[in-house]
Amino acid sequence: MRVGIDSYSYHRRYGELRAGERDPGAAVWPLVPAPVLAHARDLGVDDLFLETCYLPEPETIDGPMLEAGPVRVGFSWGHPWPDGAFHGLDGGRTPAAEDHLARWIDAAARLGHPVMRITLGSPASRGTEPASVLVGRLIEPTRRAAERAEAVGLSLAIENHGDLRAEDVLEVIERTGASNLGVTLDNVNLIRVGDDMIEGTRMLAPRTLLVQLKDHPPTPDPTVWGGPISVALGEGVAPLRRILDVLGTAGFDGPVCVELASLGSEQVDELAMIECSVAWLRDNVPGAGSAVGSIQSQEAMHG
Numbered sequence: 001m002r003v004g005i006d007s008y009s010y011h012r013r014y015g016e017l018r019a020g021e022r023d024p025g026a027a028v029w030p031l032v033p034a035p036v037l038a039h040a041r042d043l044g045v046d047d048l049f050l051e052t053c054y055l056p057e058p059e060t061i062d063g064p065m066l067e068a069g070p071v072r073v074g075f076s077w078g079h080p081w082p083d084g085a086f087h088g089l090d091g092g093r094t095p096a097a098e099d100h101l102a103r104w105i106d107a108a109a110r111l112g113h114p115v116m117r118i119t120l121g122s123p124a125s126r127g128t129e130p131a132s133v134l135v136g137r138l139i140e141p142t143r144r145a146a147e148r149a150e151a152v153g154l155s156l157a158i159e160n161h162g163d164l165r166a167e168d169v170l171e172v173i174e175r176t177g178a179s180n181l182g183v184t185l186d187n188v189n190l191i192r193v194g195d196d197m198i199e200g201t202r203m204l205a206p207r208t209l210l211v212q213l214k215d216h217p218p219t220p221d222p223t224v225w226g227g228p229i230s231v232a233l234g235e236g237v238a239p240l241r242r243i244l245d246v247l248g249t250a251g252f253d254g255p256v257c258v259e260l261a262s263l264g265s266e267q268v269d270e271l272a273m274i275e276c277s278v279a280w281l282r283d284n285v286p287g288a289g290s291a292v293g294s295i296q297s298q299e300a301m302h303g
Contacts, residue, residue, distance in 0.1 A: 001244070001247070001248070001252065001253055001254065001255075001256050001285045001286050001287050001288065002046035002047050002253075002254065002255045002256065002285075002287075002288070003045050003046050003047070003255075003256060003278060003281045003282055003285055003288045004045050004046055004047030004048060004049065004255035004256060004257035004258070005036075005039075005040055005043070005045055005047075005048050005049070005257055005258050005259075005274060005278065006048075006049045006051070006076055006117075006212050006257040006258070006259040007033075007036045007048065007049065007050045007051045007054060007076070008051050008076065008079065008212075008259050008260070008261070009258060009259055009260040009270060009273075009274050010029075010035075010036055010039075010054075010270065010274075011051075011054075011081075011260075012024045012263065012270060013026065013028070013029050013035070013270070014028065014029050014031065014054045015028040015029070016053075016081050016082070018226050018261070018262050018263070019225065019226050019262075020226070020262070020264060020265050021262065021263050021264065021265070022263075022264075022265055022266065022267055022268075024267075024269075024270070029054075031054055031055060031056060032055070032056065032065075033050050033054075033055060033065065033066060033073075036048065036050065036054075037066070037067070037068045037071070037073075039271065039274070040068060040071050041068055041069050041071055043274075043275060043278050044070075044071075045071055045278060046070075046071065046072060046255065046288075047071065047072045047073075047074065047255035047257065048068060048071050048072070048073050048074070049073075049074045049075065049076045049117060049210070049255070049257055050066075050073060050074070050075055050076065051076045051079050052075050052076065052077045052078075052079075052104055053079045053080075053081045053082070053085060055075075057103075058103045058104050058106070058107035059103070059107070061107055061111070062111075063111060066111065072255075073111075073113070074108070074113045074114075074115060074116060074117070074210075075104055075107070075108050075113065075116045075117070076116075076117040076184075077101060077104045077116060077117065077118050077119070078101075078117070078118050078119030078120075078122075078159070078161070079119070079122075080122055080124065080125070086100055087119070087121050087122040087124060087125035088118060088119030088120050088121050088122060088125075088161065088163075089101065089118070089119070089120045089121065089138065089141050089142065089145070090121060090125055091120065091121040091125055091126070091127070091134055091137065091138065091163070092120070092134070092137035092138040092139075092140070092141045092142075093137070097141075098141050098144060098145060101118065101145055102145070102148055104116065105145070105148055105149050105152065105154060105156075106152070108154055109149075109152035109153065109154050113154065114153075114154065114155060115154070115155040115156070115157055115182075115209050115210060115254075116149075116154060116155075116156055116157065117156075117157045117159055117184040117210055117212075118145070118156050118157065118158055118159070118184075119158070119159050119161040119163075120138050120142065120158060120161065120163065120164065120169075120172065121134075121161065121163040121164070122161055122162060122163055123161075123162040123163060123192070123225075125163065126162075126163045131164065131165065131168045134163075134164070134168070135164070135168050135171050135172055135175075138172050139172065139175050139176055142158075142172055142176050142178075142181070143176040143177070143178060146176055146178035146180055146181050147178070149180055150178065150179075150180045154180070155180045155181070155182060155209060156180060156181055156182070157181075157182045157183055157184040157208075157209040157210045158172065158173065158181060158182070158183055158184065159183075159184035159185075159186055159189070159212070160183070160184075160185065160186055160189050160190060160193075160195075160200075160204065161186070161189060162189045162192045162193060162227065163193070164193065165193050165194065165195050165200075166190065166195050166200040166203040166204050167203065169183060169204065170183075170203065170204070170207065173207060181207075182207045182208065182209035182210075183204045183207045183208045183209060183210075184208075184209065184210045184211070184212060185201060185204050185205070185208045185210070185211045185212070185247075186211075186212045186214065186259070187200075187201060187211075187212075187213060187214060187238060187240075187243050188214040188216060188222075188227055188228060188230075188238065188261070189227070191222040191223075191228075192222055192223055192227050193223075194223075197238065197239060197243065198239060198242055198243065198246065201243050201246045201247065202246050202250075205246055205247050205249075205250035205252055206250050206251075208247065208250070208252050208254070209254050210254055210255055210257065211247065211252070211254070211255065211256040211257060212257050212259040213233060213240065213243070213256055213257065213258060213259065213281075214230055214233075214238065214259055214260070214261060215230065215231050215232065215233045215234065215235060215236035215237075215238045215240060215277075216228035216229060216230060216231060216236045216237065216238055217229060217231055217236050217237065218236075218237050226261070226262045227261055227262055228262070229262050229263065229264040230259075230260040230261045230262060230263060230273075231273070232273040232276040232277045232280070233258055233276070233277035233280040233281060234276075234277075234280040234284075235276070240280075240284070241284060244256070244284060244285060244286065248286050253287070256281060256285050258274055258277035258278060258281065260273060260274065260277075
């Protein structure tokens, strides 16, 4: 397994405040990857997945813009920010969402990425229809996206994004019949839709290409809007080591990325939380190596 970061961890720095979050009080970063790339390089992680909502238009991105030394870079597509953005494939309702995904598939292929995280929807787009109806509507759009990605040698990793249970994600993949579709496993999103964290991991592990690992404090209601508050890995109550054991038993050897979601109303330093989480991953992820570089977070980033 490899140690990584998903750039959603920096969402407040890019100007996205989730409900109930405190403004960090720092200057908002422009929608470019440079500050995240610098932090990832300083931490010496293996992988960095960049949320496309915090990037320029895909056609403008080139190799030098994503230069990160030994850090392998990929894209995370489908987060619905800013207002008006697509909720992934929007539950199969919106052809324009497919067109948007196609542009990022082309960019990922042009840049030589092997895998891209995608979402099929979000909690906000979920609605109240039965899962069977939603799954049925998603099959053809997902198949078309997989076919486009397969033609350029790209695998798509569908996240359980708080919209579908583990069994529904697997049904979408199986019914498309696409060999280049896999899973982005988010352990906290499992409990947001009523799945057990360990059993859901066990279900998804054989198809998992990428992990977004979260920790959370004790909470009486994991279905609270926005999901449980994130804490640094190892500082909460999520069974992280058991999750890694399940993944290892299934043969998973891809990136395990720290992802910070809701940060709550207290004043926190997400950069320090990411650094603590990367250290925890290095101590606990099977096969993780030592840091390539030292932590040299720049004053402007912490400001």
